[in-house]
Amino acid sequence: MTNKELAKQILDLVGGEANIGHVTHCMTRLRFSLKDEDKANIHAIENLDGVLGAQSQGGQFQVIIGSHVSAVYNELALMINLDNQAADDAAKPKGWFNKLLDTIAAILTPSLPPVIGGGMLKGFIFLFTSLGWVDPANATVVVLNIAADCMFYFFPFLLAVSAARKFRTNEYMALALAGALMYPSIINAATAGGAEPLMFLGFLPIPMVNYSSSVIPIILAVLLLSVVYRFFERIIPQMISVIFTPVLTLVVMVPVSLIALAPLGYYAGEYVAIGIQALINFAPWLAGFVVGATRPFLVLTGMHHALRPITQQQIATYGYSTMAPMNFMSTMAQAAAALGIYLVIRNKKMKQVSLSATISGFLGITEPALYGVLVKYKAALWAAVIGGGVGGAIAAMAGARALAPAMPSILSVPTFFGEGFFGFVIAVIVTVVVTVGITVVFGLRIKQTDDLPVVDDPEVLDVVETLEQTAGKLAEVFSPANGELYPMSEVNDRTFAAGIMGQGIAIKPKDGRVVAPFDGTIEAVFPTKHAIGLRSTTGLEVLIHIGIDTVNLNGLHFESQVTQGQKVHLGDTLVEFDIAALEAAGYDASIIVVATNSQDYLNVLPEEESGLIFEKERLFTAIK
Incomplete structure (x- = not known):
């Protein structure tokens, strides 16, 4: 029986797609959350070849496949809509543009921590060097510049991982593609300029392009990778697939990426630059509006670099640039949009993110604002588009100009002194006021639902209103143990580390007691006593798993204090266990706390990911 035939029979025997709430897989088994387990024919499934x-077990219907479970899962994924499992139909993005932004947000958001850190550091370095407080050539400043620039320079690597997760393909193959784009020979040749294209197979040209800091090339490459890798997994016999699937995928994907997909963003940028130059020649105010309004999208695609030659050429020819003030207004608009979100948002984590993005944005680094705030909240994105466009138009009509090339930042204002400076100041004020005003007015919906993204498209306002009536509830989970926090990704278990069971966090316990993390009901007590499933009064489902592979102990060293169906309150003792005995037997005693129905929530936000934690301290919050 082929993997496709097996997946089809399993799908039919679990009750069809309509009976599946969610499905994932681990190393050996498919894990279904079924709406009605009585519809699953377990005996027929067991007899399948x-x-x-x-x-x-544990609220899941498990089908044990073996080592080729990923191949069966991939076939199953082609038969059902995995992205929409357990999701409210009203919450689905409508329209191609919203779907595109949601996809981009899902890929860019995981890279937010280093982007925020690097952006802030770059802003401070620029501030100190501009004021003459530090020497740019100082060794310490050079090292700090490395720390600030590395995540932007190697951005394709960061995006390769999150894109692979979004498109459900192998993360390490995606990293290999990023490595191909950033290969030193290509980067060095592109930087030096004038290098002839490499002729693949003697007739297919590979242009020498610098893909550092780019976004779209790697996303396109990983999207195609997800198709190609899955194709070879499907057609190559399982015994040799582990060798030949990666080989053939690389042979196909690296040339295709370098020849066609990766240069796409570069050439698109070239045409954008040509079009803008034509607009500048035709009508300065129109050019100002277009540049100021479209720059956020150009930054998202990495095509904003194509505008730099225009600025440089203007300064070389005329001694000033009218393009620079337009870019400046867009930068201020993106920072102002993040400021607007800061003024209306209540969620503590997003408030910190938006404030940090505001500061770095005004200092000229808009990636934290764009990737961390504007893409998430569409009201802020459109406010930045309108505010930047209006400001750009005013600056162009007032004759604002820059006398030297500089990063658009409040620290680079001196480069705009001279003719048109008064108009430049007016444009900045209008940009900030208009952008913040629009963000606050349309962002008031966010205040109702904290992290619920705002959709100001008239076609989906009714959907937003429906969501606001049913969502916006915070499900808080408190620590079930005393210990030290560490991220789920570092758990020494692939199933948990990959987030297959859901989002959460891990604790290295200091004592052998686990308590209830909220008021709720015991949904499952595993016979081995090492794991307990709970449901909170708000509907959040949580699995508390004590130790790695401790299921093998069959309950030894564990003492359960609750039974299935029992009501519990925050702080009630659930399990007592012997940490010393577990560690003496060679087991990791880590306590993993997972929101198993994470897919029903917009986000699961840990209060902290490191440091000490004590019983009944807030651990994480699930936002619906």
């Missing part, structure tokens, strides 16, 4: 067994 290729199935080792089936069982219902």
Whole structure:
């Protein structure tokens, strides 16, 4: 039986797509959350050729496949809509543009921490060097510049991982593609300029392009990778797939990426630059509005670099640039939009993110604002578009100009002294006021739902209103133990580390007691006593898993204090266990706390990801 046939029979025997709330897989088994387990024919599934067994455990219906489970899962993924499992139909993005932004947000958001850190550091370095407080050639400043620039320079690597997760493909193959784009020979040749294209197979040209800091090339490459890798996994026999699937994928994907996909953003940028130059010649005010309004999208695609030659050429020819003030207004608009979100948002984590993005944005680094705030909140994005466009138009009509090339930042204002400076100041004030005003007015909806993205498209306002009536509830989870926090990604178990079971966090316990993390009901007590499933009064489902592979102990060293169906309150003792005995037996005693129905929530935000934690301290918040 082929993997496709096996996936089809399993799908039919679990009750069809309509009966599936969610499905994931681990190393050996498919894990279904079924709406009605009575519809699953467990005996028929167990008798399928290729199935080792089936069982219902811990609120999941598990089909044990073996080492080729990922291949069966991939076939199953082609038969059902995995992205929409357990999701409210009203919450689905409508329209191609909203879907595109949601996809970009899902890929860019995981890279936010280093982007925020690097952006802030770059802003401070620029401030100190501009004021003459430090020497740019100082060794310490050079090292700090490396720390500030590395995540932007190697941005394709960061995006390769999150894109691979979004498109459900191998993360390490995606990193290999990023490595191909950033290969030193290509980067060096592009930087030096004038290098002839490499002729692949003697007739297919590979242009020498600098893909550092780019966004779209790697996303396009990983999107195609997800198709190609899955194709080879499907057609190559399982015994040799582990060798030949990666080989053939690289042979296909690296040339295709370098020849066609990756240069796409570069050439698109070239045409954008040509079009803008034509607009400048035709009508300065129109050019100002277009540049100021479209720059956020150009930054998202990495095409904003194509505008730099125009600025440089203007200064070389005329001694000033009218393009620079337009870019400046867009930068201020993006920072002002983040400021507007800061003024209306209540969520503590997003408030910190938006404030940090505001500061770095005004200092000239807009990536934290764009990737961390504007893409998430569409009201802020459109406010930045309108505010930047209006400001750019005013600056162009007032004859604002820059006398030297500089990063658009409040620290680079001196480069705009001279003719048109008064108009430049007016444009800045209008840009900030208009952008903040629009963001606050349309962002008031955010105040109702904290992290619920604002959709100001008239076609979906009714959807937003429906969401606001049913969402906006915060499900808080408090620590079930005393110990030290560490990220889920560092758990020594691939299933948990990959987030297959859901989002959460891990604790290295200091004592052998686990308590209830909220008021709720015990949904499942594993016979081995090492794991407990709970449901809060707000509907959040949480799995508390004590130790790694401790299921093998069959309950030894564990003492359960609750039973299935029992009501519990925050702080009630659930399990007592012997940490010393576990560690003496060679087991990791980490406590993993997972929101198993994470897919039903917009986000699961840990209060902290490191440091000490004590019982009944807030651990994470699930935002619906």
